[in-house]
Amino acid sequence: MTQDVRTLAVTVEGGKLSVRTYGDPSKPTVLLVHGYPDTQAVWDGVVSELADEFHVVTYDTRGIGASKGPLLKHGYTLDRLADDLYAVADIVAPDQPIHLVGHDWGSIQAWEAVTRADSAQRFLSYTSISGPCLDHAAMWTRSGLRRPTPKAAARSLKQALASWYIVMFHLPVGPRVVWRLGLAKQWPRIIKAIEGTSIETSATLSKDGSRGVLYYRANMLPKMRHPEERPTSVPVQVLTPTGDRFVTPALAAQAPAPWTERLYVRKVSGGHWIVVKKPALIAERIKEFVLSDIATPGGPEPVRSLLRAEARQGTKDRREFEDKLVVITGAGSGIGRATALAFAEKGADIVVADIDAVAAARTVELVELLGARAYLYTVDVASADAMERFAADVKATAGVPDVVVNNAGIGMSGPFLATEVKDWERILGVNVWGVIHGARCFGEMMRERGEGGHIVNLASAAAYTPSRALSAYSTSKAAVLMLSECLRAEFARYGIGVSAICPGFIATNITRTTKFVGQSAEQQERTRQRVTGLYRRRNFGPDKVAERIVDAVRRDRPVVPVALEAKASKAISRLSPALARRMAKIDPTG
């Protein structure tokens, strides 16, 4: 670490706390409280990300690491631990309200502190990671038991199973002896096995592991038996790591809701020890919250993902995709435009991209007409450079998208031998490379952000329907379908859903722009008119496809055939490939 570390000792009742401070004391103070069985060293990574902009403070909680504490459990009640926290705050930032962050047991202690009567004077904001307020948790569990719907019972059961170790810690002698006898030595291997993270263990781990058991014993049973109502007016951000083995997202998100005035619940991917695994991500989330006008009066408007994370009382007035960002390519017409409008109507902000600037501008107007925000981009999806610039620009101006609809596509029909190399390059460029570029650029951003997302790729019923007239088009769409299936399997671990949409004959201007290879310009025009007429008579509009796309995102559907012919063809391709092959010989444009 490059920052200057200053250490000091704070004497408290029954102990002495080892405190470290970093950065410029005149800057806003952020106090980080560690969990079990860690020491303040668990914050090292986060500290180095924050120390340039903040006055950062960490300390070893009582009895842990370099801090001294009593030998009996009565010295470890949450009331005492909260007193410690206030004592540290009073020393490092006298008379200045601070921002508080807690992880695991540190989060439990910090909850105790921010739910005290005078907490609003001491704390500007609180970020809780993987540690509920025990009173809130007890109330939440009871409400689940009082109205034992299957869903409530299931989530309580899930949390109970995740809390197995708490029960173990209440067994006499055993757990403390285990820590002393060698659990500490095995600890890094255990963490590596369950979390996939390497952590540095402190020299005091066996003492800390054993001493920390007292934290559980002093508080768990009393709080579960006699929970108090503990409201707070301090704005709270709860970060819920996906794959947390100890605190389920249901508990973390729901338990504080009745007791907080302003609550923001944000998913982060990375497991329980995320503060070690992804310090930059955690620092980013802390900064976004602390700097926004939620926590700092006069600060900038919160970022979109924070706005979205606000848990409102009575969520009825919140539209389904409010404060979400949806990127749509080919949004100047047809399915792309209809999808833009469908998402806009449900509250999303839309990035409208199309190769046709005039058409895209019109979609922007329509999106704004629905009261949503729109960003206009002209981009050729076939160009890797253009797509990378586009994606970087979107990130800089609008943020990381929550949904990306790779919709841009072109049509092509005609005999294989009449399809020239440049025809192939064009259709594969737009229909396949366009999807690859979109998924690459935005998928990377989504993974990095760690809040999941959704990628929708427009394939086609042609992806699984062979036809003598559509060799190039069907090949491109089959690639999109398979790419989507593979991505879905790969991206699931990042919380990113992937859907392939397979529409049938949809009345859009794709028929007016389709290239019919091997035909003269005049013949092409006639064929286009005829096919356009056929599609129009089919009378299946792009707005219906848009609704299915929204639904695919909502329900994370893998493959969605749209319109009867798309479903029928899928059935035929499964039930009788021979029939599909026979039908492939018919030339529908002939």
Add this chain to the structure above:
Amino acid sequence: MSNKTGPTPPAPEALERHRAAQALAYRCAETVGAGLEPGVTEREAARRMRAFLRDNGVEDFFHIPFAWFGERTAFRSLKGPWTPLHFFPSAKRLQEGMPYVLDCSPVVDGYVSDIGYAGVLGGPGTNRIFDALMRDLAEYRTLIPQRIKAGDTLAEVYAAVDALIARQGYESRHKVYPGRVIGHQVGHMSQRRNMGRYAFGFGLRTLETLGREIVTEGIKGRSPLWAGGRASRHAPTPGLWAVEPHIGFRGVGVKFEELLVVTGDDAYWLDDDLPHVRRWQLEGAYA
């Protein structure tokens, strides 16, 4: 004697009579529209139009007056799919900011007019979608005579209208009308039998005339109804056409309906002194 002037353009004095009937119809729509208050039903609005026209000496209607409020202006039904029965005035009540469409067709001394008038309760600035649709509707009034003069068939004009709708990002709502028509021929009805009798909302005289027209024009390979299909693949028959582009977006629909004069090589709107045209001229949306 023919129930309607033939396939030649009506004489100037006949045009003048049609123009007067159309002006009366628009005055009716404008007056009734200005008097609509929150809570009024479509049926009441239609009744007021009928009363206004009767008071002004109208003895018959090409079709009964129609009034549509709210999402019904875009031919959307909140319960289930739209059926022809849904065209009839309902108990739907008007509210502040809600769009409405009034459609009436008084016949004065046998001279037919057929008009459509779109408004919003509260006037301009109360419904952004309505304002945008209304502004963009102006383009159709330029496009249609322009395409006819360029020699397009009726079906081609229809396709050009469809393309403009697609470009604007709206939906065609005239495609919901029976036969998907954007217009129909009108003329002079001299026959007095069945006057004041109606079936399916249309005057019996209208249906008789229309039926006869479909047969006689059909023999000549033409149709008195203007749509996008095979029957409209011909140059517009000289005469008077009631043309009604109707566009919609997200539960708001707007239209105008006016009489278009078609001669051998020209096409022009019978009258420019109409409420929507004046509005567009004021806004500069229309040259």
